[in-house]
Structure formats: structure tokens, C-alpha cells
Amino acid sequence: MDAAGPYLAVTYARTKIQFFEFKKDDGDVTVLASFDPPRLGKMESVGLAYHPTRQRYYLISDTQLYTGTPGGTWTRIGEVGRTRGYNESQPMVYVGDDSQGNARFAVFALGPKENMKPYEFSFSLFTVDPTDRRITMVSGEEYVELSDQSKGSAGGAPSFRWGGNVTFDGTKLTLFAVPKRLDASGNYYYWESPSSKSQTYEVRIDCKYSGLSNTETKNRITVQFWSSTDRVNSIYKNGISDCSSDAVFRISSPYNITRVVVKTDGRDAFFIDDLRILRNGDQVRRYSNDEGRAGWCISKDKTDNTRTWKGKANKCQERTRFPL
CATH class of the missing domain: 2.40.128 (Lipocalin)
Structure with a gap:
């Protein structure tokens, strides 16, 4: 009933x-x-x-x-x-x-x-x-x-x-x-349940890196938003062709987001030079190549970082986690 x-x-x-x-x-x-x-x-x-x-x-x-x-x-x-x-x-x-x-x-x-x-x-x-x-x-x-x-x-x-x-x-x-x-x-x-109003979460990805070419991708890039063990939402873009500005993925959710996952559906590698996570407009976490680390390669082809991206990108993975 x-x-x-x-x-x-x-x-x-x-x-x-x-x-x-x-x-x-x-x-x-x-x-x-x-x-x-x-x-x-x-x-x-x-x-x-x-x-x-x-x-x-x-x-x-x-x-x-x-x-x-x-x-x-x-x-x-x-x-x-x-x-x-x-x-x-x-x-x-x-x-x-x-x-x-x-x-x-x-x-x-x-x-x-x-x-x-x-x-x-x-x-x-x-x-x-x-x-x-x-x-x-x-x-x-x-x-x-x-x-x-x-x-x-x-x-x-x-x-x-x-x-x-x-x-x-x-x-x-x-x-x-x-x-x-x-x-x-x-x-x-x-x-x-705890009374809560939705918060805005935003992931901004910079794929431009000086001296590297083909950092964009024709494949679908999906950003998953997770709260502990639960996937709250997923936002995707069918290809990212312009690295002159950030690719933005945004959701509103009453749940406390604890990590995001970036994944691809193909073998056309996508390079992440800088990834920022914002909550209600305030940056809560940043992952950056400027910090002296290699960038991130998102691809189903594990050899995509062995050629022109060698030494500039971590190992290529279909999905990569970014905790808050």
C-alpha cells in the first residue's frame, strides 16, 4: 500500500x-x-x-x-x-x-x-x-x-x-x-534525512599544453560525480575539439561529492594539463601539470603516451579518479 x-x-x-x-x-x-x-x-x-x-x-x-x-x-x-x-x-x-x-x-x-x-x-x-x-x-x-x-x-x-x-x-x-x-x-x-539544499559542483579541464599537439579528442569524455560509493551523476561531451578554453562539466546535487572520475569511450587520447573542482563557485581541489608532475592521458590505448607525449603524461588509462 x-x-x-x-x-x-x-x-x-x-x-x-x-x-x-x-x-x-x-x-x-x-x-x-x-x-x-x-x-x-x-x-x-x-x-x-x-x-x-x-x-x-x-x-x-x-x-x-x-x-x-x-x-x-x-x-x-x-x-x-x-x-x-x-x-x-x-x-x-x-x-x-x-x-x-x-x-x-x-x-x-x-x-x-x-x-x-x-x-x-x-x-x-x-x-x-x-x-x-x-x-x-x-x-x-x-x-x-x-x-x-x-x-x-x-x-x-x-x-x-x-x-x-x-x-x-x-x-x-x-x-x-x-x-x-x-x-x-x-x-x-x-x-x-539531513536537510540539505543542492550545491553546484563544477569540473573545469584545461587540455592545452605548450609544445604538445593533438591534446584534444574526438571521443566521448564523461565526468562522473561520486558521493562515497554512490555515483550521483554523469555529464559527457561528444568530443573536445578546442583546448583554448576550459571544458566545463557542471551539476547541482544535494549530495556531498567526494571524487570525480574522468573517462573516455575510445582510443583517441585526451590530455589533461589542469583539472579544477569547484563547489558553489569556490575551488576545492586542483590537479595541475604546473605542480611539476606529468599530465594525465585519458585513452583506451595504453601506448598513447609513449610517442610525442612521452615524459609529459602519466600512463594512459580509460578512466582516472580525482578525489576532492
């Missing part, structure tokens, strides 16, 4: 998803048409989220993601990595668009199951492209322990099956859930 706006989605007999509409003015409840998705096994969970700009709903049933309207037609987009934990409900929330217009969603599950503890929840982040054709996992499962007022009470471990949800107010996520049996005080379990 999950809700978004005036709509509630509930799994029914593990074969269908039934929708209900709650009317704010008079409190009436309308039973809408159900949805019978093609199944790869018994259906155990459902999540529902709304994208305000695209003005459409997104529905997750176990691992399958759909877009459409409650009570109307649903179109399958693809498969999302599975979240572990109790499968009866897996709340899904829309958490904004990235810099390329991909919609970001978070889907949640509660323990105990598999490697999860009774009072842990897991969440995964994924994006859906503007055409609703491609799903990209941004991060795998992360595990967080719930805070509560009565951990270990007779009510047992919390589950979305018994009650609860996840909300997002634009800056932070709030999760609450209840155990199967409430005690007299009505204690519940909750979690809040």
Missing part, C-alpha cells in the same frame, strides 16, 4: 493493484479501476509517486516500474533493482530532477529480512529519463537504523504493511512506520 496526492494504491489478492481516490472536500472515497500488471511471480508490493512537472504518476510493483494515471492506463518502463525487507509495501517518492532532466526517485523497504536487522530500512535511488524509456540506478541499497520511542516493545518490529510512509518536502526525507501491535502510548518509528 502506498499513496500519492489523493490516490491510494493497494495490492489485492497478490494479483491486482486496486486504486482509491480520496476527495478532500467531502471525505468521500471513490473506488477506481484496478490494474492487473503482467507478473513474473506473485505480486507482493506496490509504491506510488507523482511527478509535478511531467504531471503523471509512477507505479512500482515489486521490481517493475510503470507510468500512467490511477484508474486509467499504465505503461511499463522497465525493471528497477529490488529493495530487500518486508515486501508487502515499498514506498516510493519523487525527489526532484537532476541537471539533465532525469526524474529521481527513492524506493524504501523495512527489515528484518535477508541481511537487514529488525529496525533497519534500506533505500535505493534511481532515475527515469524524460522520455520514460530508460531507468538508471544511481545507488544500490543503503541501510539505515530507525530512531524510535520504544525500540524492542511488545509491538514488534515496524513494517509499512501495518502503517507508515515516506515524504519529501524538497530538502529532506521523513520516514515513519508502526509495529503490528501498538501499545497504549502509540509509539512509532521514524527517521529524517
